[in-house]
Amino acid sequence: MSKLSQSIIDKFSNAQRQSKLGMVVIFFEKIINIIRKYLVFLIIPLFNDGFDLVYIGLVTSLIFVITAVITYIEFKYFTFRFDFSKNDFVIKKGFLKKTKLSVPLNKIQQINLNQNFVHKILNLYEVQMETAGSDSKEVNIKAIEKNLAIEIKDFTDSLKERVKINKIDEKSENHKLEIDFFTLIKTGLTSRYFETLGFIIALFFGLLEYLDALSINYIPSFSSFIKNGDFGFIAVLFYVILIIFGVLGSNLITTLVKYYKFFTLKTNNNLTISYGLLSTKTTMMSPNKVQIFSYTQNWLQKKIDLCNILIFQASSEMNMSEKSNEGSKIRIPGANKNDRDKIFDLIYKSSIKEELIFKPNIRKFVLNFSFFGLFLSAIFFTIQYYFSLVDAYNYIIFQTVYLILVTFISWRIYKNNFLFISDNFIRIQSGFWDISTKIIEIHKIQSIKVYQDIWYKRLNLADLNISTAGGEIRFNFMNDNIINKLVDTLAYKVEVSKKNWM
Amino acid sequence: MKNAFSNNNVFLENIPQTENVDYSTLEKKYLNVMVLNRVIWCVITIIALIAIPILRDDNFSIYIYLSSLFIWLIIFTFTGFSFKKKKYVFREHDLIYSSGVVFTKSILIPYNRIQHLAVHQGVFSRIYNLASIQFYTAGGSSSDISIKGLSKEDADRWKEFVSEKIKKLKQ
Structure with a gap:
């Protein structure tokens, strides 16, 4: 091995700590976790009359102090190093309950370098190593300096494959794949319609549940909307367009934010993938x-x-x-x-x-069509017959559109x-x-x-x-x-x- | 070493065929274990059906009793079929386990994909000197095979047999 890697070997043989600045990252992560978990409890007092600023301030500062202490202890007792005799990556952590984690390097199947917003400001990285075995836990180093992170990544990779560390080969230029901004826009506008629609619906019901938790009664305003709201053709068209815009917009934004500057690169025997605007994720597999x-x-x-x-x-x-x-x-x-x-x-x-x-056999079509088309239509018909929820004209239109849609979808499912x-x-x-x-x-x-x-x-x-x-x-x-x-x-x-x- | 692996065209006629495989059925005694298991669950249901109305101080409707009676009748009639449908075969390079009366499912695992295997003995099985043998793959729990109702000796022998196969493949 070259001299450079010799110095790295010396460096990694000794136990290493995370970056001191990393404490900030750990601290924020903990605080955000707490806020996420107990958000409801934080908001409820705002709606009640007994809102006491001093009390809230006290609790908040207590939480901050305790979190800071825990962060410091966690930082202090967290070390990592390479064990070259066994070819292991070793992590020691814990103050009261001490844990020693050894991961054989050849079991590591993926290394991630992640950056969230705080990481980005401080120019730090989170290092994750994923293994396939169920018995060995995952390695997660919360915050270290950039060059150290990259050294770990390259080093693990080279030890794993037992080859010399190479700088990215010039010849492998054609193994590089970048996805430009325009392609991302195209992807955002054309993919995941149904997932996002489902997600928006789930979000809507989640919101209702949340209102329930805050004991806000939303049912009167709903029923008045259904009774008095406009359900003419134009209005329905308007709602549909609104939903379409919601789906397309959220798809576009999430795609752009999540996959901004996406590129893959082949190095040695691995594929490196990196992306993200607010938080960057670098994965090696x-x-x-x-x-x-x-x-x-x-x-x-x-x-x-x-x-x-x-x-x-x-x-x-x-x-x-x-x-x-x-x-x-x-x-x-x-x-x-x-x-x-x-x-x-x-x-x-x-x-x-x-x-x-x-x-597949044609029965794939027949079965889908009979169940979703005929059987459900029969149920709709029964409901309509006994309860007549909508007037006959609307029912016939709905039924026809539904049957045509089911036939078309079942046929596509079979055909494709x-x-x-x-x-x-x-x-x-x-x-x-x-x-x-x-x-x-x-x-x-x-x-x-x-x-x-x-x-x-x-x-x-x-x-x-x-x-x-x-x-x-x-x-x-x-x-x-x-x-x-x-x-x-x-x-x-x-x-x-x-x-x-x- | 280079000749160890060949990848010539294979014709379907020459490959050993699963449809003509002679399956073995489980030990007759295992039917008793299956019945015993069901009896225990049945007793638990009966206790629940008696105890819950007493505790809540009001009666279930007659339909609940009738439907649970009906369900248990079906479960007990199907026990025999279910037993007959559970069958397995160990072949030269893989094992197959098949089960299910209404929804038949058969799983094939090649020996060179088995991660580990274990022999297990439950309470009732111990009374009848039976054991089960489990084969685990990396494909998740739905693709693992668990053959229950082998005699203890058979289970141990199959374990030995498959372990040998795996050891040989690893070399």
Whole structure:
């Protein structure tokens, strides 16, 4: 190793502390956490008459002092170092309850350098190391100086791969992918309509719950709105346009803020991804840990050659909270076909050749249509017949529009569903608006499941479900003879493969 | 070393086929365990149905009693089918477990994807000298296999067999 890395070795052999300025970061993080958790308790007194400024001031300053003390203690007793004899990264922390955390470097599958707003002001970084094993906890160093963070990152990477530290290779320039501002705008305007709509609805109900918690009665104003409000064509159109603007606007803003200055870079054997306006996230992942490569593209995006890429890595917390799930998912917003192929090639070092194509049985359409179309329509009809909530004219219009929509959506779902099998890859395409394609390498299969309900058996139909360490993919309504043959083929390929799944 | 891995075209006809696999069923004694388990849950339901009205000092409607009777009748009639439908097979390179009367599910795990395995014995199983064996993969809990109702000896032998396979694959 070079002289430079020798000095780094000396440096990291000894226990290191976080940056002293980092205490500010930890302090703010704690305060924000407290505010988030107890916001309701802070607001309720404002609405009551017994609002006592002195009392509030006292409690607040007490909270601040206690948090500051805890921050100092946490900072004082937090050290990290590399153990070169065992090739471990070691963290010691805790004042009363001492914890020693050793993470074998070869188990680290992803390193993140994050910056929130406070980090940015102080020019500090948070370092996270993620491992795939369920038994070893994650490493999280809250705040260290920039150069130290980058040294840790490069150093871990090089130790892991047992190669010399290289500066970014000039030749790897073509492995660099940047997503410019204009593409981000395009992505923001064309993706995630339904998710954001759902989110806005959830937010609305969350707000109602919050009003409930503050014991503000909102029901009278609502019912008066429903009774006296204008529900003519123009008014409805106005509400629809308002919702559309809300969805597009929030999508655009979140995309721009979250993915500002997005770029990926290939260094050594890793892929570095960095993005963010207010808080920057830098993630490093090794391509062989990728389990599922997925991209979505809707009709609009197809016209302008744009797609969203989602990369799923191996994760042990698959079934746990969504937040930990986010960590093992990497989203690339707005890549064109060329970029997509480039990233695919970067990860798998091969491309998909000759594929066998399978389609689901027509019953996929029939079943969706019968349930969502006919069965629900029958329920609507019954409700209308007995309670007549709306007048007949409106009911007929609603019913017709609904049936046409369901037919169209069911048909799209059926039409866009494909299973492709090639020598090394399985590819499943599905969706009705956002058409998603999920690709897995056959040797990364963990298990294969076949579902057959009793009423499918007569029809010779079954569902295929393939699990990897990063999630599963599913293909429904397929001939069971073909599924059996597929299972045999896939199992055979996994069993003869000498490649590691991770 | 280079020849160790080949990737020639494979034709479907030459690959061992899952449909013609001879599955083994579980030990007959396990049916008793299944019945016992259900009896206990049934007793708990009966106690709840008697105790709750007493504690709350008002009666449930007759439909609640009738529907729970109906549900338990169905559960007990299905126990036999459910037992018969649980079957497993250990093959040269993988194992398959299949179960479910109405919703049949079969899971295949190649030996080279097993993370670890464990033999387990519950209270009732111990009475009948039965054991269960679990196979864990990295694919999450839904893709793990747990074969209940093997004789203790069989479970240990299968454990030995699969451990050997894994050890050999690791080399």
